[in-house]
Amino acid sequence: MKRISLLSPRLANQIAAGEVVERPASVVKELVENSIDAGATRVDIDVESGGVKLIKIRDNGSGILKDDLALALSRHATSKITELEDLEAVASLGFRGEALASISSVSRLSLTANTEGQTEAWSVRVEGRDMEPVLSPASHPTGTTIEVRDLFYNTPARRKFLRTEKTEFGHLEEVIKRIALSHFDINFQLRHNQRVIHQLRSAHSALEKDRRVATVCGPAFLEQAVCIDAQAGDMRLWGWVGLPTFSRSQADLQFFFVNGRVIRDKLVSHAVRQAYRDVLYNGRHPAFVLYLELDPAGVDVNVHPTKHEVRFRDSRAVHNFLFSQLHHALAEVSPEHHLISQNLAEKELEIKAKDNTAAGVFAGQQAIDWSQSREHTNGVASDKTEKPSIFQTEDTPVQYASTPNKHSSGLASKRWEQNTSPSTQQVSEKIAGWQRLDNSAEEVWHELQNKEVAHGEVPPLGFAIAQLKGVYILAENEHGMVLVDMHAAHERITYERMKVAYAGEGIKTQPLLVPESIAISEREADCAEEHKALFKTLGFQVARMGPETLVIREIPAILGKQNVKPLVTAVITDLMEYGASDRIEAHINEILATMACHGSVRANRRLTAAEMNALLRDMESTERSGQCNHGRPTWTQLTMTELDKLFLRGR
Structure with missing residues (x-):
């Protein structure tokens, strides 16, 4: 030896x-x-x-x-x-x-x-x-x-x-x-x-930072991204998150930094995937440039020789913070925000063309607080006469009220409300009871439309002009033409309302006639026993029957006769790895999404002008209305500049 x-x-x-x-x-x-x-x-x-x-x-x-x-x-x-x-x-x-x-x-x-x-x-x-x-x-x-x-x-x-x-x-x-x-x-x-x-000059102002991001990630990313800046305790998250429609076939445009250090962390990736789950097309990857700032003592960077990986001391708090802020930022994106971003981009081009020295003025305009802009717009909209809704029935009037969104840092958001909290069944009945509005309602609508145009208050998605092949709605707004996939748009509206209705009535549970047992490891059983209260809030009653055995006594009623064993096991795995799990909520949302898809307006359904315009107004007040339940886009904008290019006008 x-x-x-x-x-x-x-x-x-x-x-x-x-x-x-x-x-x-x-x-x-x-x-x-x-x-x-x-x-x-x-x-x-x-x-x-x-x-x-x-x-x-x-x-x-x-x-x-x-x-x-x-x-x-x-x-x-x-x-x-x-x-x-x-x-x-x-x-x-x-x-x-x-x-x-x-x-x-x-x-x-x-x-x-x-x-x-x-x-x-x-x-x-x-x-x-x-x-x-x-x-x-x-x-x-x-x-x-x-x-x-x-x-x-x-x-x-x-x-x-x-x-x-x-x-x-x-x-x-x-x-x-x-x-x-x-x-x-x-x-x-x-x-x-x-x-x-590459020649990258130092960037200090907001406009200079945008230019560097556009140089590195491409101008298309910046045009299709949402700015985020949120803080909770000693943690701050800021940067740019790409819209769900700006997704990638691979994860090649994902940059995450912790206290200025580039990292690749599975906890961060999991939180981002959860935030995009409801709006991202299957198999696609989001794009983002995000910065997490927190106390250096709260993160351990000494876990890998190349320092690409880190370990958070309170991983659950970090995961929940990332997920909640990204989830809310994506939920708050509305057609109005698309148009604001478009306006800023057009103004920048105009300023550059007129005078390069005026870039500082644009930087000041760009630094306008988004929340102020949104609140002002919502405040104006709330003063207008309400328009008839495509979900309105004679026996149950629906009203729109400008109430604060509990998920949106004080931003005003239109909520669909009734005198009594609607149940999932009631929402389904309203979907099935889609009706054409009578002629008197159309006359009222056209009167309101003419009044709004006269006052120069054109909504973000404008007013409907025609229906194309029974599938698309053509509308005109201040910037040009808007094209809407009516089934996809209605599907998202219905889905969001069903989620609100389901949350309002709470998770109803049903006891199992024959409790189901699950064989798991002792470590997994310890985790399930530790988070018994969490399972209770999710509609499950689980109990430990042995060192490596769990028994399920109650499940959420909406799951019906589905096999819940894999779902409970997956939740335990998430809790052990990330400290949190939303698999049960995701599974319930899948069921609601299926119901919303089957209950939405179908292709070749002829809509009146009032119905089409009501759908546009509902899109403007619905969270995540830019994508359907499957992640497909619901609408697109063609500006006059883009239309002129198609027909070579101005050359």
Whole structure:
């Protein structure tokens, strides 16, 4: 048996490099994060051959003292933490002290730095088997320059795993994009083979931040995104979330940052999926750029060598905060918000065309509080005479009232109300009792329509003009033409009202004649017993009958004769992994969605002008009306500019 011996410094560093340095992109990530921690306001990245031949990073940060240069290339040498208390609340991007030593063990690395207090700059490089640092004087302004040449030259097995130059540069470019999105106040320049790829100037104003996001994610994302900024306790969530209609075939436009650090976390992904579940088309992925800020002591970043993963100390609170804020932000999107965003984009183009110096004025306009704009619009709408509803029947009058939405931070939202709380059955009966309005109602409607046009108060979705092939509604608003899929729109309206009705009457339970038992692990049984009260609020009565046995005595009445064992097991799995679960609510919503789909107006159903206009008004006051229950869009807008382009007008 071989004797135990210490590894050589180079071999130990190369083993560490196997965890930290996966490809050129990994090198760039570690070195750029060091520049940011050094307080740099400008970072230049110059690479050749996808980063395999050369990676050169220069910054204007605080630099490194001459006496610390050799130590900087040693393992576990860092200036960012000194004791255990620092590790428990890390505020810097790097802290392990392994990056430079690991990178220098698999490449030819030179480090040149200067500080404000030094009269000259110094350079250090490591040579030989024992990686002895060699110092030499150099010429360099305040800051640091690192050159990494011939990556993996001494580990050919690792080099064989590298992909083509284009692929490796693609990964490297993605790293720069993520870092640029997390630090708006820093100038970034990326050059590949002596050609400038990205020149990102520092962004301080709201307009400049929008431009950087548009540069990195594309203008289409910014045009189809909703701004969010919410705070609860010491947690703040802000950024941009893409509309459900701007979904992707893969998760390639998802950026999430925790205290400025790029992360990929399954808890975050689960919360986002839940928020989009009701509006996203099956198999599609949402797009977002989100920033979570919280106390550094509330997140553990020391769980992975590359620091891509984190662990939240109160994972349940973080999950619930993310889900609730994103869910509400998506619910509040209405046709009016689409038009506001469109107006802002058109104004920006006009201002740019007239005078580039007027961009600051537009930035001020763009900073208008969305809630004020919405409240003002809702306030105006509430003063108008109410219009007949397509759900109105003679025996049960329906009224619209501007009441605060409990989910929307004080925003005004029109709610469908009755004198008594409607039941699910009553809503279904109203759906089945869809009726054409008589001629007198149409006359009243046209009178109201003419009055609104005379006062210049055209609703966001405008007024119906015609019905196309019994499927689509053509409407005209201030911006041009609106095209509505009447079945999809009515399906969402019906679905949201059924959810409100179901929530109003509460979850009715029914006892099982023969209780059902579930065989699970002891750990799962402990979790179910701990969350017995939660199951009770969801309509389930579960009891523990043994170390690895649960029995179900009551279930929600709406589930009927369905097999609830897999549902209970899935809820327990979610509780163990994420600390929360909404699978039961999601399952109930699926049933309501099916009922709403079958109860909505079908194709080839001829509607009167009053019915079509009433449907448009209902869309404007319904949450998530931009998508049907299956995630398909319910309406689209064609502006006069877009129509003119189709017919080459103005050329």
